[in-house]
Amino acid sequence: MQRLLMIAGTALLALTVHASADGDPAKGEKVFKKCAACHAVGEGAKNKVGPVLNGIVDRPFGAIEDYKYSKSLLEVGDGKVWDVETLDVYLIKPKDLIPKGKMAFAGLKKEDDRANVIAYLAQFNEDGTAQ
Template sequence: LADDPEAGKKVFAKCAACHAVGEGAKNRVGPHLNGVVGRKAGALEDYKYSKAMTEAGAGGLAWDEDNLTAFLANPRGVVKGTKMAFAGLKSEDDLSNVIAYLETFSEK
């Protein structure tokens, strides 16, 4: 199944070591992910991103579904020098589902 936020919530367990999302979510090792879908990369004022991520956002990278899919499959392939130490999700369903989950916390 794809585009399933309930399944995506389970996938998010792999992200939750570093990221919070939902009401009251705070920055942790990684930035909180409320509102991330559709936003420019590296845009939270109160989180210290890598230079690579800040520059990617300044250069026009925004987290639409395609860019999120590519980043979450291979973070360093999309933002060379990112400090997100995560190997990436290999399953297309996991990718689509975790993005559907994040969408439930974004305006879109």
């Protein structure tokens, strides 16, 4: 029974993750306005309170060299990357993934908002150019 529940949970997670990867970048640009006070994307973007998010999808945790990450993020993220699944979990409630992290954002409760903002961010290469 436990094995069946685990398989069902994994299948449900896979369906959710797939939905996150298929968001609407135009709608995500509007959602990103909630993030723009602390983060920047695009050509010429600079670190603010939070790091630049260019190339965030599949980037290793703590990879922006000129940004001072929290010790907690660096410990939790050792060897991890910001893939779609991890971004989705983080954007629900950042403190659940990195309890002592610096990010003071309540999160995005709506699945569509998270999927859309991830799709928006996925457009940006590491140098800020759009794909």
